[in-house]
Structures are given as C-alpha cells and as structure tokens.
Amino acid sequence: MKLSYIFLTTLLVFVLSTKAAHAYLDPGTGSFILQVVAAGALGGLFALKTFWRQIIDFFQRIFSKKTRKQAPVKKQKNAKK
Amino acid sequence: MPRNNLLSELERSEIPQSGSDDVFKSRGTRGFENRLGASFRDPSGFLFQKEGTLYRQINKSFKENFDLLNSSGLYKKLVDEDLLIPHKEVDKKEAVTSEVYKVIRPKKIPFISYPYEWSFSQLKDATLTTLKIQQLAIEHGMSLRDASAYNIQFLNGKPILIDTLSFEKYEEKPWVAYKQFCQHFLAPLALMSYVDVDLNKLSRVNIDGIPLPLTSKLLPLKTKLKPGLLIHLHLHASSQKRHADKGAGIQTKNIKLSKRSMLGLIDSLEGAVKGLKWNPKGTEWGDYYEGNLNYLPASLRYKANLVEKFISVVKPKTVWDLGGNTGLFSRIASDKGIFTVSSDIDPAAVEKNYRTVVGKGEKNILPLLIDFTNPSPSIGWANKERDSFLDRGPTDVCLALALVHHLAISNNVPLEKLAEFFSSVGKHLIVEFIPKEDSQVQKLLATREDIFPNYTREGFEKSFKTFFNIKKTEIIKGSKRTLYLMVKKGKV
Numbered sequence: 298m299k300l301s302y303i304f305l306t307t308l309l310v311f312v313l314s315t316k317a318a319h320a321y322l323d324p325g326t327g328s329f330i331l332q333v334v335a336a337g338a339l340g341g342l343f344a345l346k347t348f349w350r351q352i353i354d355f356f357q358r359i360f361s362k363k364t365r366k367q368a369p370v371k372k373q374k375n376a377k378k
Numbered sequence: 379m380p381r382n383n384l385l386s387e388l389e390r391s392e393i394p395q396s397g398s399d400d401v402f403k404s405r406g407t408r409g410f411e412n413r414l415g416a417s418f419r420d421p422s423g424f425l426f427q428k429e430g431t432l433y434r435q436i437n438k439s440f441k442e443n444f445d446l447l448n449s450s451g452l453y454k455k456l457v458d459e460d461l462l463i464p465h466k467e468v469d470k471k472e473a474v475t476s477e478v479y480k481v482i483r484p485k486k487i488p489f490i491s492y493p494y495e496w497s498f499s500q501l502k503d504a505t506l507t508t509l510k511i512q513q514l515a516i517e518h519g520m521s522l523r524d525a526s527a528y529n530i531q532f533l534n535g536k537p538i539l540i541d542t543l544s545f546e547k548y549e550e551k552p553w554v555a556y557k558q559f560c561q562h563f564l565a566p567l568a569l570m571s572y573v574d575v576d577l578n579k580l581s582r583v584n585i586d587g588i589p590l591p592l593t594s595k596l597l598p599l600k601t602k603l604k605p606g607l608l609i610h611l612h613l614h615a616s617s618q619k620r621h622a623d624k625g626a627g628i629q630t631k632n633i634k635l636s637k638r639s640m641l642g643l644i645d646s647l648e649g650a651v652k653g654l655k656w657n658p659k660g661t662e663w664g665d666y667y668e669g670n671l672n673y674l675p676a677s678l679r680y681k682a683n684l685v686e687k688f689i690s691v692v693k694p695k696t697v698w699d700l701g702g703n704t705g706l707f708s709r710i711a712s713d714k715g716i717f718t719v720s721s722d723i724d725p726a727a728v729e730k731n732y733r734t735v736v737g738k739g740e741k742n743i744l745p746l747l748i749d750f751t752n753p754s755p756s757i758g759w760a761n762k763e764r765d766s767f768l769d770r771g772p773t774d775v776c777l778a779l780a781l782v783h784h785l786a787i788s789n790n791v792p793l794e795k796l797a798e799f800f801s802s803v804g805k806h807l808i809v810e811f812i813p814k815e816d817s818q819v820q821k822l823l824a825t826r827e828d829i830f831p832n833y834t835r836e837g838f839e840k841s842f843k844t845f846f847n848i849k850k851t852e853i854i855k856g857s858k859r860t861l862y863l864m865v866k867k868g869k870v
C-alpha cells in the first residue's frame with residue numbers, strides 16, 4: 298500500500314513537471330548546451346551592434362540636417378502594402 | 379469523381395493544382411482517415427484531405443497558442459508580408475477526431491516541392507524567410523516551435539511558411555528549433571557553398587536535415603575561421619557528439635535565455651547565412667543556347683512560336699517543362715499566367731532560372747532541380763512523408779524540348795518506354811524529335827557505338843503512337859527537328 302502510494306506520487310510529480318505537449322521537437326542535449334553557451338556572447342554582440350547602429354543613425358541624422366538646410370526637403374509618402 | 383463538382387468558389391479562383399485524386403488516396407496510413415503522410419509528429423494538429431480539399435485540424439491542446447497567433451497580430455502581420463499561408467476557418471464538423479478545437483482551410487499551394495529539389499538561392503531565400511519569421515514572431519511575443527525546411531513552400535515565386543501551427547508563446551528559454559534549423563538550412567547551404575553544390579542531395583537521404591558531425595567533417599578548414607559557421611556548425615557538432623550519451627542527465631527545462639540572447643542568436647545565424655554564396659559558372663548546359671551550329675536564332679524563334687501555338691490550342695492550367703534549362707521556353711507558358719514547373723538536371727541552370735524569377739518578380743514559374751533518369755522518390759516514414767515527383771502529377775501539358783535524345787541515346791531508354799513515361803506525366807505532350815543528323819545528337823554518338831536503329835522519325839512516331847494520338851506535326855524551320863503536339867490515349 299505504501300509502495301504504490303510512493304509510486305503514484307512519483308509518477309504524478311513526474312507528469313506534472315513535464316512541459317506541455319507543444320514542445321514536440323526534441324531540441325537535442327548537445328544543441329541545447331551549445332546554444333546556451335553561445336547565445337550569451339552573441340546577445341552581447343547583438344546589443345553592441347544595435348547600439349553602434351543607433352550611434353551611426355544619430356550622426357547621419359545630424360549630418361543630413363546640415364545638408365537639408367541648403368536643399369528643400371521632399372516629403373516621402375509611405376507606400377502602403 | 380470529377381473534381382470540378384467538389385471545388386468551392388474559393389478554390390476555383392485560386393491557382394489550380396495538378397494532381398489526381400488517386401494520389402490523395404494513397405497518402406496517410408490506415409486508420410488515419412485521409413491524413414497527409416507527413417502530418418503525424420505534432421500533437422497540436424494535422425493536415426487531412428476530404429473530397430479533394432485540404433484542411434488542418436487544430437487540437438484543443440493548442441487552443442492558447444492558436445488564439446495568441448491571432449490576438450497578438452502576428453498572423454495578420456505575416457500574411458500581409460506574404461510570409462505565412464492565409465487560411466479560412468471552417469465548420470468544426472469537418473474534423474477528423476474529437477480533440478478538435480478548430481478546423482481551418484489553408485490556401486492551396488499549386489505545386490509542393492522539397493528542399494532537395496531547390497537550387498542554392500531557393501534554399502537560401504527559404505532560410506532567410508524562416509529567420510525573418512522568427513524575428514517577427516518574437517516581436518509579437520511568439521516563437522517558432524520548429525524550423526523545418528519542409529514547412530516552407532514556394533508561392534507566387536517566393537518562399538512562404540505553410541505550417542500555421544508553428545508558433546508558440548515566447549518565453550525566455552532556449553530556442554527549441556535551433557538544432558533543426560542548423561541541420562535543415564545552415565548545413566546544406568554551407569556544404570553547397572564550400573564543398574559541392576550537389577551535396578544538397580544529402581537532404582533527400584536524411585529526413586531531418588544533414589547531420590552536423592558529417593557536415594563538420596566535409597567542410598574545409600577555412601570554414602572554422604568564419605565565426606558563424608564555427609559556432610553553429612563545427613562547435614555545434616562537437617557539442618552534439620560530446621553529449622550524445624547524456625540524454626536526460628542534465629536538467630535542461632529551466633534554463634533561461636534572455637530575449638537579447640535570442641535576438642543575438644538569430645542575428646548571428648542570419649549573418650552566417652547571408653555570408654554563404656554560390657555563383658554558377660558555365661557548366662555543361664550553361665552556354666546551351668550559344669554556339670549551337672544546328673540552331674540558328676531564327677529557328678529558335680520559330681520553335682518558340684510553335685510552342686506558343688500548341689499551348690494556345692490546349693489551353694492548359696498547368697505546364698511542366700522537363701529539361702527546361704534556364705526556363706526560356708517555360709516562360710512562353712508562365713508569361714501567359716499558366717502555372718509552370720520548370721525543371722532541369724543542372725543546378726546552374728536552375729539557379730539562373732530562379733534568379734530571373736526573383737529579378738523579374740515572376741509569379742507563375744517554379745524552377746526545380748530534377749533528374750528525369752532518377753526523379754525524386756517517395757521518402758520518409760513508410761515512404762509516404764514526401765511524395766515522389768511523379769506522384770505530384772499528372773500535369774495538363776508536358777513540355778519535352780531537346781530532351782528525348784538525352785534520354786534515348788545518352789541513357790539508353792527505349793523510345794517506347796519514354797512514351798510510356800511521358801503518358802504518365804501529362805495529359806498532353808509537346809515533344810521535340812531531334813534526328814541523328816543534328817549536331818547535338820552527333821555529339822552524343824561521337825564517343826559510343828550507334829546501337830539505336832529505331833532512333834528515326836518513323837521509329838519515334840511509331841513508339842509514341844502506342845500511348846498518344848499525334849495531333850500536330852511541324853518541322854522546325856532552319857533545322858531538321860520536328861515538333862509534335864500529342865494527346866494521351868484513353869481517358870484524359
């Protein structure tokens with residue numbers, strides 16, 4: 298009686314702790330580990346890239362403002378899909 | 379069962395799909411109604427056929443994610459950008475099982491093709507499309523559950539995602555589809571770019587993408603100097619090998635991966651893919667239409683006019699151009715708005731053909747890589763997951779220009795067997811017969827014994843009359859070649 302109780306509890310815990318069936322794909326242990334290890338560094342690089350792009354955009358806007366003072370600005374219509 | 383009676387208004391207005399109902403009956407395993415042979419791994423839902431129409435059943439277990447796809451605005455965004463196949467919700471009573479939450483009817487793809495039939499740029503575009511979809515998904519609070527190359531098809535000349543159930547709620551955890559992405563997309567592209575373009579065929583043999591340890595072994599050392607390939611292919615392969623026996627030893631379920639890391643990962647993959655290039659040089663068929671003695675430009679134009687005339691007689695809905703090279707004659711049909719599959723054995727020709735499709739924004743032509751002496755077979759589970767090329771037919775018109783002599787002489791296929799083959803491919807046949815006096819055939823006979831006594835115009839017509847009725851016969855002016863329009867005998 299006690300044994301079956303333990304077994305049932307273990308089974309229940311196992312079942313409850315399993316993620317929902319949606320993740321039907323096996324991500325693969327090796328792939329998982331590599332991704333976690335690499336993604337941290339890649340995330341940092343990406344943040345730097347985005348930050349750098351923002352800086353470049355900022356300076357481009359300033360520069361184009363200076364040239365815009367000489368030539369009239371043409372209004373661009375946003376093309377709707 | 380005549381298909382026209384069962385088509386709805388919506389389907390009549392869509393591009394018609396060539397294919398007989400017999401094909402649909404042969405799909406799916408017993409007890410699974412008319413489920414598609416490839417649609418069984420995912421418990422969230424599946425595709426099935428009913429009376430010639432394709433439906434997708436969405437199961438109750440997937441309710442939350444499916445509702446989020448709509449409420450987050452992701453569905454609308456992807457459909458507006460032509461990145462996801464649109465669908466219509468239909469009555470639940472169409473469902474196959476009681477687990478149903480909803481049943482939808484996706485827009486039909488005119489011709490299903492597989493990654494091992496694509497040229498380099500087709501695969502590259504499919505890859506970049508997948509990454510773009512993942513980026514947009516994350517912006518809308520969702521993420522791709524899988525990254526299979528078979529979830530991408532070509533519609534109106536561009537790659538599109540056909541698996542509407544591919545999206546789950548985004549949580550800050552590692553991307554579950556990372557391994558599949560590398561195997562289905564990054565590995566074949568890298569191998570095609572750095573080793574040999576023919577290595578795409580490995581995708582046909584490996585149903586879930588090319589294994590990374592094999593990829594790593596085949597790639598040259600210099601690819602280890604490319605950070606993207608080093609991380610996602612070489613180190614990835616090492617990691618797989620090292621942890622192959624560990625299984626569930628490591629608690630992987632609660633590891634967090636920040637959004638910034640995820641975006642960094644996708645960005646890195648995108649950079650790695652964009653860096654892969656392949657530019658076809660002149661190959662065996664690359665300069666086909668130049669320097670061909672028996673082929674003055676005038677006769678080329680004459681042949682094109684004849685082909686156009688024959689096509690106007692038949693008025694087909696679909697055309698398959700077999701051995702279409704860069705699609706010169708395929709475009710006679712596709713420019714008229716007829717959906718045309720333009721296939722060839724030469725990867726360079728298919729690549730050039732596809733680049734023209736992209737450059738001109740063409741919508742009705744699909745270039746594919748097919749060897750007609752060994753066309754794509756049925757593969758996968760029970761050999762029913764991915765259809766053979768021939769099972770995806772028949773087509774209305776089969777175009778076989780400058781092809782017969784390659785099959786009959788270079789490949790020793792008897793003329794009657796050729797006729798039998800063509801009769802299973804299309805209801806009508808536009809075929810060119812090139813006699814032995816022609817310089818192209820002379821070239822083929824130059825290095826071998828002439829064992830083809832029946833290879834004459836009379837022999838050709840006799841063999842083909844077994845399977846076809848010859849409707850039109852025209853000599854191509856400026857050459858010794860003959861163009862025929864034939865109709866398959868019996869019920870068409």
